[in-house]
Structure formats: C-alpha cells, structure tokens
Amino acid sequence: MNSLISRRNLLKAGIAALAVPSLAACNNGAAARGPGEVIYWLWDSAQLPMYTECAKVFHEQNPQYTLTIEQYGWNDYWSKLVTGFISETAPDVFTGHSSKYPLFADKGQVLPIDEYVAKDNVDLSIYQKGLADRWIGADGKRYGLPKDWDTEVYFYNSAFTEAAGISTDQLNSMTWNPQDGGTFEQIIRRLTVDSKGRRGDQSGFDKENVKVYGLGYADAGGGDGQTSWSWYAASNGWKYSQGEPWGTKFFYGDPKFTDTIGWWRGLITKGLMPTYAQAKSGVDVTTSFGAGKYGMTPNGSWMLGTYGQLKQVKTKLARLPIGPVEKRMSMMNGLADTIWAGTKRRDASWAWVKFLGSQTAQDIVAKAGVVFPAVAASMPAAKAAFAKSGWDVTPFLEPVEAGDVFPYPANPNAADVTAVMTPAMESVMSFEAAPSSLAKANNDVNKILAVNS
Amino acid sequence: MAMIFIAPATVGFVVFYIWPTLRGAYLSFTEYSLLSAPKFNGLANYDRMIHDSFFWNALGVTVEYVVINIGLQTVLAVGIAMLMYRLTKSITVRAIILAPYLVANVVVALVWYWMLDVQVGVVNTFLGWVGIDPIAFFGDSHWAIPTVAGINVWRHMGYTALLVFAGLQMIPSYVYEAAEVDGSTEWKTFWRITLPLLRPVLVMVLVVTMIGSFQIFDTVAVTTQGGPINATRVIYYYIYERAFTRFDFGYASAMALVLFAILAVVSLVQLRLLRARESDLA
Numbered sequence: 001m002n003s004l005i006s007r008r009n010l011l012k013a014g015i016a017a018l019a020v021p022s023l024a025a026c027n028n029g030a031a032a033r034g035p036g037e038v039i040y041w042l043w044d045s046a047q048l049p050m051y052t053e054c055a056k057v058f059h060e061q062n063p064q065y066t067l068t069i070e071q072y073g074w075n076d077y078w079s080k081l082v083t084g085f086i087s088e089t090a091p092d093v094f095t096g097h098s099s100k101y102p103l104f105a106d107k108g109q110v111l112p113i114d115e116y117v118a119k120d121n122v123d124l125s126i127y128q129k130g131l132a133d134r135w136i137g138a139d140g141k142r143y144g145l146p147k148d149w150d151t152e153v154y155f156y157n158s159a160f161t162e163a164a165g166i167s168t169d170q171l172n173s174m175t176w177n178p179q180d181g182g183t184f185e186q187i188i189r190r191l192t193v194d195s196k197g198r199r200g201d202q203s204g205f206d207k208e209n210v211k212v213y214g215l216g217y218a219d220a221g222g223g224d225g226q227t228s229w230s231w232y233a234a235s236n237g238w239k240y241s242q243g244e245p246w247g248t249k250f251f252y253g254d255p256k257f258t259d260t261i262g263w264w265r266g267l268i269t270k271g272l273m274p275t276y277a278q279a280k281s282g283v284d285v286t287t288s289f290g291a292g293k294y295g296m297t298p299n300g301s302w303m304l305g306t307y308g309q310l311k312q313v314k315t316k317l318a319r320l321p322i323g324p325v326e327k328r329m330s331m332m333n334g335l336a337d338t339i340w341a342g343t344k345r346r347d348a349s350w351a352w353v354k355f356l357g358s359q360t361a362q363d364i365v366a367k368a369g370v371v372f373p374a375v376a377a378s379m380p381a382a383k384a385a386f387a388k389s390g391w392d393v394t395p396f397l398e399p400v401e402a403g404d405v406f407p408y409p410a411n412p413n414a415a416d417v418t419a420v421m422t423p424a425m426e427s428v429m430s431f432e433a434a435p436s437s438l439a440k441a442n443n444d445v446n447k448i449l450a451v452n453s
Numbered sequence: 454m455a456m457i458f459i460a461p462a463t464v465g466f467v468v469f470y471i472w473p474t475l476r477g478a479y480l481s482f483t484e485y486s487l488l489s490a491p492k493f494n495g496l497a498n499y500d501r502m503i504h505d506s507f508f509w510n511a512l513g514v515t516v517e518y519v520v521i522n523i524g525l526q527t528v529l530a531v532g533i534a535m536l537m538y539r540l541t542k543s544i545t546v547r548a549i550i551l552a553p554y555l556v557a558n559v560v561v562a563l564v565w566y567w568m569l570d571v572q573v574g575v576v577n578t579f580l581g582w583v584g585i586d587p588i589a590f591f592g593d594s595h596w597a598i599p600t601v602a603g604i605n606v607w608r609h610m611g612y613t614a615l616l617v618f619a620g621l622q623m624i625p626s627y628v629y630e631a632a633e634v635d636g637s638t639e640w641k642t643f644w645r646i647t648l649p650l651l652r653p654v655l656v657m658v659l660v661v662t663m664i665g666s667f668q669i670f671d672t673v674a675v676t677t678q679g680g681p682i683n684a685t686r687v688i689y690y691y692i693y694e695r696a697f698t699r700f701d702f703g704y705a706s707a708m709a710l711v712l713f714a715i716l717a718v719v720s721l722v723q724l725r726l727l728r729a730r731e732s733d734l735a
Contacts, residue, residue, distance in 0.1 A: 079697055086487055103700070107488035274572070280681055281592035282570025291573045415699040426682045430594065 036065045038348045040337075041094040043077040046305050050368045054361045058352060065348050085109045088342055092349040096144050096338035098134060098245075098408040099224070104338075105137045106412040111339040112141035116350045126359065127374045128400060134407060135336045138246045144336030145357030146374035148365070151330040151405065152227055153395040154318040155289065155307050156296035160212065161316075164190045164199065164295075168316075172395070176321035178236055178259040184321040185267070188214030191295030192272045200272055207271025214272045216294035218285040220429040223252075223421035223445070224409055227299050230331045233260045234406050235323020245407040249446055252421070253439030261428060262435040276430040289313065300333075301396045305370055308389055319395045328398070332405035334374060372396065413448050420444045474713075481707035486700045498707035508708060510683050511691040514598060518687060519666045521602040526662065527655075529606065530613035535643070537614065538621045547618075550611035558608070562672040565604045566591060591677050594684035601672050601685060609665075613658060620654025621647070625734075649733045656727040660720050667716055688712055 033039075042051060048071050055067035070091065072080055078100060084090030085104075096110070104110045117124070124132040127146050135144040154171075161171060166187055175182035191214035192200035199205065200214060221228035224240075238256035241247025251257060267273040279285070289297045290310035296318065299307070307315045320328045337356045339349045355361050362373035369385025372393075379397075386393045399405050411417055424441035427433035481498055485491035502508050533550060553561065568575050569590040577587040590600040624647065632642045648655075670689040673679065679686035679694070686694075688708065696705035 082487065082697065082700075107486065107700075109488060275589070275592075276681065277589035277592035277594075278571045278587075279592065280677075281572075281589035282566050282568075282574050283572075288570075288572050293572045419694070419699060422680070423682045426680055430681060432594075432682065 034066075035345060036348050037068065038065060038093060038345055038352050039068045039070065039091040040352065041070050041072065041077065041081070041091040043072060043074045043095060044302075044370075045071055045073075046370050047365070047368075050365045050370065053364050054356060057360065057364065058355045061355070062351055065351055067352065085340070085342070090340045090342060092343040092345050093337055093339055093352050095147070096135075096336050098333055098410045099414050101135075101143060101336075101338060102137060102410050102412040103414065105139070105141075105143050109341050110143045111341045111343070111346065111349075112137075112143060113145070113339065113350065113353070114142050116354070117142060117145075120354060122354065122357070126376060127357075128376050128379075129403065130332070130405070130407075131334055131374050134245065134334060134410070135338075138412060144338040145353055146334050146336045147356055147362070148371040148374055149332055149334035149400070150301040150372065151332050151396045151399055152231060152298055152300050153320060153330075154296045154298050155303070155315050156318050157289070157292065157294070158314045158316045160191055160292075160295045166190060168318075171318040174319070174321035176232060176235065176323050178232070178263040178324075181263060181267075182321060185272070188267065188272050188295065189270070190214070194271075200270075205271070210271050210274075212293060212295060213274050214295045215267060216285045216289055216297040217273060217279055218297075218299075219280065220276065220422070220425035222425055223250075223414075223417045224331075225425075226331050226333065226408065229260060229264055230406075231298075231320045231329050232264065232323065233257050234329035234331070235321070235325050235327065236260050237323075237325050239406075240409040245410040247409055247411055248449060250409075250417075250442055250449070252424075252442035252445065258435040258438055261425075261438065265429050265431070265435070268429075268431075276426065286310070289315075301372055301393070304386065304389075304391055304393070308391070317392065317395045319398065327402070327404045329404050329406060330396075330399040331408060332400060333408040336374075411449075416448045417445050420448070477706045478710055480703055481710045483703045483706075485703040485706075487696075487702050488700065491703065494703070498704045499711075501704060502707060502711065507683065507686065507691060508688075511686050511688040514684065514686060515667060515669065515688045518598050518602050518669055519663060521599055522605055522666045522669070523659070523663050525602070526606045526610050526613055527659065529610045530617050530658075531651075531655075533610065533614035534617035534621055535647070537618050547615065550614060552611065553608045554612040556608070558671045559675050561608050562604060562675045565600075565607075566676045569600065592681055594681045597677055597681060597684045601669070601676070604672060605666075605669065609662070613662060616658050617651065617654065620651050620658075623654070624650045652727060653732050656723060659727075660723050663723070664716055664720065667712065667719075 040051070040055075042048070048069065051069055055069055059066055081090060081094060085107075090109070096104075101110060116122075122145070128149055131146040131149055132142075135146060136142050156171065170183070170187065174184040174187060176184040181188070186201070189200035191212070192205075192210060193212040194200075194206040195209040195211050196204075196206065197211075200207075217228050219228060221230070224230065225233065233256065236256050236259070238251065238254055238260065240250060242249040242251075268275055273279075285294070285297050286299070286303065286306055288294060289307075290313055292313055298320075320330055322328055337353045339346070339353060343349050357374070359375045359377055362375040362378040363381055365371065366373040366378040366382035367385055369382060369389055372382055373379060383393060383397075420441055424433070424438060428435055428437065480491055482493060482495060483491035484494045484497070537546065537550070569577070571577055571587045571589040571592065576590075580587065588596060590596050628646055628650070629642065632646055637645070668689055669687050670693065673685050673687055673690045674693070677685040679690055689712075692705045692708050692712070695701040695708070
C-alpha cells in the first residue's frame with residue numbers, strides 16, 4: 001500500500017515536472033531566455049559549423065553572452081522569419097539578403113545600427129570596397145555589417161573543353177557582343193555536340209538532336225538575372241535602374257537590355273542552349289551539368305561547394321567575357337548580419353553582429369573555404385582554403401579587384417517586381433513574346449514603384 | 454454530459470476553423486501588409502480582383518487542373534474498384550493500391566519531378582526506347598498542368614478506389630442475382646445496376662475529392678512554383694504568393710473568400726444535381 005502511494009506521488013511529480021518546461025516553451029522562449037542569450041538564424045547548412053565555431057570564440061571573449069544558432073533551408077527561412085516578425089518571436093540576429101532586407105527595413109523590422117557603429121568606432125574600411133554601403137537602406141540608415149560576398153563566373157567541364165580543343169587561355173579571354181556573340185559564342189558552338197557526335201561548328205550539325213549543350217541556364221533570370229544574363233547586359237553598358245542600387249525607375253525596355261536578351265535566347269534557336277521548357281523540366285542546372293549535359297554553366301561563388309561535389313565531371317572556372325564596354329562586369333552581392341528591431345537584447349545582439357563583422361570571426365569563416373569573407377584581410381585564408389579543395393578562385397576576385405562590379409538591384413518592392421518580371425522573362429525565353437515586350441513589363445514595374453514611393 | 458463530450462471537438466472547430474474564417478473574411482475588406490495593422494478599405498480588394506488578369510488566369514488554370522484530375526481519377530478509381538470487387542478480395546492487393554496515398558505529397562511530387570526531367574529523367578529514357586522524343590513534362594506550358602494533375606491522380610486513385618469499393622459492397626447481391634437470371638451482360642449490369650446504386654457514394658467521393666482538388670498547392674509549390682510563365686499558377690499558389698511573399702494579405706484573404714464561395718456553390722450544385730440524399734435502392 002505504502003509503495004502504491006509513493007508511486008502515485010512519483011507520477012504526480014513527474015507530470016508536474018513535464019508541465020513546467022512545456023508551459024515555459026509556450027512563452028515563445030523570449031521570457032525564458034536570459035538577457036545575454038542571443039538567437040541567431042542562418043539558411044546555409046554548409047556554414048553552420050563555422051558559425052558554431054564563431055559562437056564559441058564569441059562566448060569565450062564575452063562570457064556574459066551565449067548564442068543559440070538555428071538553421072533553416074532558404075524557403076522555410078524567409079517564411080519563418082516573417083511569421084516570427086508578426087508573432088514577435090523572430091530571432092535577435094539573422095542573416096540578411098539584398099533581395100529581402102529592403103522590405104523588412106521598410107516595414108521597420110530591422111534595427112538601424114548607425115548609433116552602434118558610431119559609438120564603437122567600427123572601421124568600415126576593412127571590408128571589400130563598396131560592400132558595407134550595400135547595407136545602407138533607401139532611407140540612408142545602415143542596417144547590417146557585411147559578412148561575405150559573391151560574384152559570377154563560368155563553371156566548365158574541362159574534359160569537354162579539352163576534347164573540343166579549346167585552351168584555358170581561350171576560355172579566359174572570351175569576348176562577347178550582342179550581335180554575333182564574339183569568341184564566347186564560338187566557344188559555346190564548339191562545345192555543343194549533337195547525337196551523332198557532330199559539333200556545333202561542323203557541317204551537318206543537327207540542332208534538333210543535341211546531346212551536350214554548350215551553355216546551360218537555370219532560369220530566365222527574373223528581374224535580376226544574377227546567374228543568367230546580368231553580366232552580358234552590364235558589359236553592354238546597361239544599368240538596371242536610375243539610381244543604383246535604390247532604383248526609382250527601371251530600364252528593362254532599354255534596347256541595350258532587350259538586344260542582350262534577344263541574343264541570349266537566340267542561342268536556343270541555334271541549338272546551343274536547351275529550350276526554356278527543357279531547362280525547367282525537372283532537376284536543376286547544376287545536376288544536369290554534373291550528368292555531363294552542358295559544356296559550361298554560369299553560376300555564383302556560393303555554388304563552389306555544390307560543383308565540387310559533382311563526381312562525374314571535372315569542373316574548372318573561366319572568366320566572364322569582355323563585353324562592348326571593353327571590360328568584364330560581374331554582379332557583386334553579399335550577405336550581412338542584421339538585428340531584428342523587436343529584439344529585447346539589443347546590446348547583446350549588437351555585440352554578436354560586431355563580432356561576426358570582425359576579422360577574428362571572418363578568419364574562421366574564411367578558413368572553412370565555403371564563402372568569400374567580407375573582410376579584405378581574411379581573403380588570403382579563404383583563397384588558400386579553396387585552393388586546397390582544388391579551386392583556383394581568381395576569376396571571382398578579378399572583377400572585384402578591378403572595381404568592375406555592379407550591385408544587386410535592391411528594392412523594397414522586390415517581391416512585386418519579381419512577380420512582374422519573372423513571367424515576363426519566361427515568356428520571352430519560351431518565345432511566347434518578343435524581347436520588345438519587356439518594355440511593357442518595365443512600365444508595370446515602374447508603376448509599382450510609383451504607387452509605393 | 455453531452456456538452457462535455459462535444460466540447461473538445463467544438464473548441465477545436467471554433468479556434469481553428471470558425472475564428473480564422475471570420476477573421477479572414479474581415480481581413481478581405483482591409484489593406485493588410487502583415488507587418489503593420491490592417492486598414493479597412495471596403496470593397497477595394499474585390500474591385501482589384503475583377504481587374505487582375507493573374508487572378509482570372511489562376512482560376513482558369515485551377516479549373517483545368519480540377520477537370521483533368523477529377524475526371525481521370527474518378528474513372529480510374531471506379532475501374533480499380535470494379536476490378537477489386539469482381540476479381541480479388543485480397544487484403545494485400547488493397548494495401549498495394551493504397552500505397553501511393555501513404556507517401557507524403559511533397560515526396561511524391563519531388564520524385565516525379567526528377568523522374569520526368571527531360572535530360573536525365575528515367576521516364577524520358579523509357580520514352581526514348583520506344584522512339585518517342587523527350588517531353589519536357591514540367592517545363593512545357595501545355596504539359597505542366599496535365600502533369601501535375603496526373604501525379605495527383607496517381608497518388609489519390611487508390612484511396613478513392615477504396616472508397617468506391619466500400620460503396621460497391623453496400624449493393625445487395627440479390628440485385629446482381631436477379632440480373633444474372635434475366636441474362637444481363639456484365640457491361641449492362643455495370644451501367645444499369647452498379648453505377649445507379651453507387652450514386653450516393655460517388656457523390657460523396659466527388660464532392661470531397663473536388664474540394665481537395667481545388668486546393669491543389671503542394672505539388673506546384675515544390676515543382677514548378679507557378680511556372681512556366683503562369684501555366685501552373687493555381688489559385689491557392691497565387692493566394693499564398695500574395696499573402697506570404699508579397700505581403701498583400703488583405704487581397705489574398707479576399708481571393709480565399711471568393712474561392713470559399715466557389716467551392717460552396719460547386720458542392721451544393723453537385724449534391725442537388727446528383728440527388729445525393731436519395732438512393733435508387735428504396
């Protein structure tokens with residue numbers, strides 16, 4: 001009998017013990033956390049180990065602060081973040097992207113850090129040129145400290161280029177223009193092989209039955225064309241908008257742009273690039289490249305890890321072509337750490353952001369060889385780390401060193417602009433509309449900007 | 454006592470269905486960007502909807518999907534159910550037929566997405582063996598909706614067949630015996646006896662699957678995301694885009710409410726036209 005009672009009491013105690021933490025959990029964790037416990041979000045699982053390491057070092061230097069790092073995939077990340085804003089459970093600090101933060105800043109969800117930067121005398125000159133200023137919003141306030149950056153190059157299948165007799169020098173000195181595509185198009189043509197083994201520049205080439213396309217593409221590029229057409233257009237002297245990066249008026253109707261797109265989609269007609277339907281029919285462009293379906297595919301530096309994992313092909317990097325403006329132009333984008341405006345832990349959050357923006361943290365990131373650090377002095381370590389995994393990343397760095405870069409077209413209405421430009425570009429690439437139809441899309445975009453400004 | 458027993462279900466219904474529906478109805482009359490308080494704007498959202506070509510496109514695409522999805526699925530489900538009923542009573546067969554339904558929607562969609570790829574997909578490899586040129590199932594705007602519909606037919610037909618099968622078992626065997634005595638053929642028996650007596654179950658199945666079909670979302674979200682161009686921008690996906698990527702929650706709510714009204718009307722018409730309440734057995 002005695003033992004029965006005690007057992008019942010044990011059970012009660014057990015239930016009580018279970019109930020306490022679950023009640024606390026209902027409290028969205030905010031109240032349960034101490035004032036020095038910061039929650040940090042990122043989306044790239046490949047960077048989680050580096051940031052865990054950073055958090056450890058940060059805690060050693062600042063024992064009053066501790067970090068909880070949470071990682072969610074790109075799509076979940078943004079929807080969870082927005083629901084977090086609404087329910088006031090967003091993370092104290094999160095990784096921001098140029099396409100997303102302007103809207104969040106516009107809605108007062110991101111904390112301006114100007115005062116902190118001034119108070120702590122943060123040296124903004126340690127970052128790669130121009131990077132820190134990308135995080136100054138349309139309102140002139142600073143919303144984050146840069147953590148990394150990216151540019152674009154061509155990833156090519158070196159077995160295919162060797163078989164085609166194309167030298168590394170040829171690949172790295174390509175020229176391009178919207179009329180005949182320059183030596184770039186010649187190389188693409190040479191790399192294209194039909195089902196009977198005839199190359200694109202040989203007689204009898206059957207463009208209806210292509211086995212290996214010279215050039216692959218992921219999508220029609222939407223409003224930014226970051227990894228699809230941005231460098232062609234820019235090296236043709238085109239600009240996205242009046243006032244970069246904070247566009248007040250876009251130029252998608254400009255002949256410099258529509259000519260570029262007209263040439264680009266012409267590669268489909270010539271059989272050097274798959275049709276839009278084929279490109280969008282299933283697995284992504286990188287997987288198809290890995291299966292030996294493309295001679296080369298343009299992509300951003302953040303994809304180095306993914307290309308490195310393609311075991312069936314040997315991948316190397318080639319510079320972008322020199323365009324009519326007589327230089328190579330690449331988009332330079334980057335991420336930054338931003339603080340949620342609703343955080344109850346501003347000082348702790350700032351301390352973490354400042355730490356992540358410091359060379360100590362970026363050296364840790366650089367050594368992992370996953371992304372290029374924003375701090376210029378950390379760059380050699382990153383270069384060495386990439387070299388160790390077999391990548392000569394020079395083509396990514398050159399446009400930055402030369403200053404021949406342009407920013408991602410940031411915009412508080414990015415989602416609305418994308419909703420117009422994505423179908424418009426898809427219509428052009430699938431030949432359901434002429435490139436000149438982009439003038440109408442451009443009017444729609446400018447109407448959106450006019451309404452919301 | 455009765456109140457106590459229905460209370461849990463009622464609380465759930467009110468909290469998770471009635472309240473969100475009412476709030477959604479209210480928000481449809483507001484401009485609401487999620488991150489700032491809703492502002493009442495009367496019928497402005499509904500006015501916008503009438504002039505929004507994307508909305509009408511979404512409705513058209515959704516109806517195309519529903520027609521293909523429900524048409525094919527119902528015919529196949531009745532066929533499978535008849536085969537099961539006439540040829541086998543094996544539990545194993547029933548389990549196998551249900552198997553696709555037990556796999557998560559997103560997984561089904563992704564696996565088909567890979568298999569149907571034009572360059573590396575296994576389906577196009579098979580098509581190549583029989584001399585058919587590769588088809589860009591998801592990438593071609595004419596194929597995209599039939600492909601999405603086909604995938605969901607594949608996933609749901611087994612489950613629907615089981616519902617129909619249950620209905621078949623409710624038909625008394627004496628009517629079949631009578632038919633046999635009168636010398637009816639298998640084909641005639643199916644049209645004159647089975648289908649009419651199956652009607653109440655079929656109506657239930659049609660109403661439920663059609664409501665589900667209008668709500669097509671996940672397959673599109675993990676594969677085409679509305680593309681190519683606007684070919685698969687179904688109404689649910691468009692509502693989601695407006696609400697959660699463009700922060701146009703008021704407008705999204707208005708569209709959701711219109712969809713609600715459409716579904717209510719469609720269901721009522723079906724119930725009426727097909728006399729769901731009566732059975733020919735009486």
